[in-house]
Amino acid sequence: MESWKVNLISVWFGCFFTGLAISQILPFLPLYVSQLGVTSHEALSMWSGLTFSVTFLVSAIVSPMWGSLADRKGRKLMLLRASLGMAIAILLQAFATNVWQLFILRAIMGLTSGYIPNAMALVASQVPRERSGWALSTLSTAQISGVIGGPLLGGFLADHVGLRAVFFITAILLTVSFLVTLFLIKEGARPVVSKADRLSGKAVFASLTYPGLVISLFFTTLVIQLCNGSIGPILALFIKSMEPQSNNIAFLAGMIAAVPGISALISAPRLGKLGDRIGAHRILLATLFCAVVMFFAMSFVTTPFQLGALRFLLGFADGAMLPAVQTLLLKYSSDQVTGRIFGYNQSFMYLGNVVGPLIGASVSAMAGFRWVFVATAIVVLINLIQLAIMLRRRQRIAVN
Structure with missing residues (x-):
């Protein structure tokens, strides 16, 4: 099988586990905030919104930086960084004892983001141009599948094993994503770009x-x-x-x-x-x-x-x-x-x-x-x- 096809299949599973991991926490995030001692309706609404949004806000700020680093150091390295970084950030959320700790850890989770866009960029750089639409669309089904299955799995696990245990399970899924990336994804040699040659x-x-x-x-x-x-x-x-x-x-x-x-x-x-x-x-x-x-x-x-x-x-x-x-x-x-x-x-x-x-x-x-x-x-x-x-x-x- 051609290497780009092997990479497509491998990052499909990586994106699926990432989508599943991120989305399965979201349905019960307000419940977890409540469990951390936030009781009033107004404060619960505010903190639920803040802990949800901060991940995306931080991700929006750092995404161009990770993209620049990917162009210089390679996309496989960025995939490994994102999957392992998110696994650690989510695992630590299981040990949060107050809402401020959760908020900071959710911000750190945003800082470690970038698996899916780097997976897209990796596939885009390797697939024949005339098949790029099909390849990127196929890869997008991984994230969609994860986002559909995540809330269902998260809700089921929260009811049966408890809220904190879901963070452990999510971290395990992201570790699987890290291992799939480490052992199955092959990235060809990249041109070395010196700091002086970097584009602004x-x-x-x-x-x-x-x-x-x-x-x-x-x-x-x-x-x-x-x-x-x-x-x-x-x-x-x-x-x-x-x-x-x-x-x-x-x-x-x-x-x-x-x-x-x-x-x-x-x-x-x-x-x-x-x-x-x-x-x-x-x-x-x-x-x-x-x-x-x-x-x-x-x-x-x-x-x-x-x-x-x-x-x-x-x-x-x-x-x-x-x-x-x-x-x-x-x-x-x-x-x-x-x-x-x-x-x-x-x-x-x-x-x-x-x-x-x-x-x-x-x-x-x-x-x-x-x-x-x-x-x-x-x-x-x-x-x-x-x-x-x-x-x-x-x-x-x-x-x-």
């Missing part, structure tokens, strides 16, 4: 043929994550408003939250393959348009079933969006700066994880639940228009 951030963008388009794609990544996270804070409450007599709101919310991931798993490799044939930009514009239609439609639902059905349809588009962005970033950047570009893109992804829930909570507080879907649709529509303009401009420049 400005020089990275100066080296790009279409820097405006690349920046536009960064904002598209932010918007994709924003629309994934905007309804998170209001989902259970919105379902309760439609089914006030229901006794299984948490189960319904969990199912409706997870259902886009199932359709994304089906669509991601297929649309990635189609993108290799007809162009990733066409796939990206089409899926963003579908997202606009679906979010507008969600604002009119009257039952949880209707919401779940529309989110299932949204998942087909969702599975292709980020891989299409990454395929285009690969197309419009050189091998010398791929790690930096993927690092910047990951920063925008983490910012989307922070901004999305903030927008959702703010809009629902000011205007009501249904307006969250409308606001999300408008944000995606604005992004779709500006991206289409940038792609048209690139086409015009290429023709001239």
Whole structure:
């Protein structure tokens, strides 16, 4: 088997364990904060939000640095650093005795992040360009699978073995990810780049043929994550408003939250393959348009079933969006700066994880639940228009 295929299979499992490990802690994080002595409703809400967000904020700040280091020292080293670093940070969270310790450890966890973007960059640098869309889409299914399975496994383990034990199990999963990376992933020889030859951030963008388009794609990544996270804070409450007599709101919310991931798993490799044939930009514009239609439609639902059905349809588009962005970033950047570009893109992804829930909570507080879907649709529509303009401009420049 070709080495890039072995690497793809290996990092698939690494990304799956990483996605599983990160997401299985999130459902019971407020419960753990409560267990650490935070009792009032206001303080519990604040600390739950802070401990959740700080990981993404720190990750957003350090991602370009790790990307730069990956370009110089190799991506396998970054994969080993991220998996082992997160394993240690999560293991230590099991021993936290107050919320400040948990907050600091969650920040350190953000500092050690970067497994998935470096896995993407490793595969992108090795796979034949004509198969990059399929390869990156296939790799994205690993994270999607982990994020779907994580909350289910985390909730089950928390109920049966206790909250602190989940941190131990998560650390073991990340250690498995470290071992898979160490023994199975092969990275070819990299050109040695001296400190004097390192490109500054400005020089990275100066080296790009279409820097405006690349920046536009960064904002598209932010918007994709924003629309994934905007309804998170209001989902259970919105379902309760439609089914006030229901006794299984948490189960319904969990199912409706997870259902886009199932359709994304089906669509991601297929649309990635189609993108290799007809162009990733066409796939990206089409899926963003579908997202606009679906979010507008969600604002009119009257039952949880209707919401779940529309989110299932949204998942087909969702599975292709980020891989299409990454395929285009690969197309419009050189091998010398791929790690930096993927690092910047990951920063925008983490910012989307922070901004999305903030927008959702703010809009629902000011205007009501249904307006969250409308606001999300408008944000995606604005992004779709500006991206289409940038792609048209690139086409015009290429023709001239």
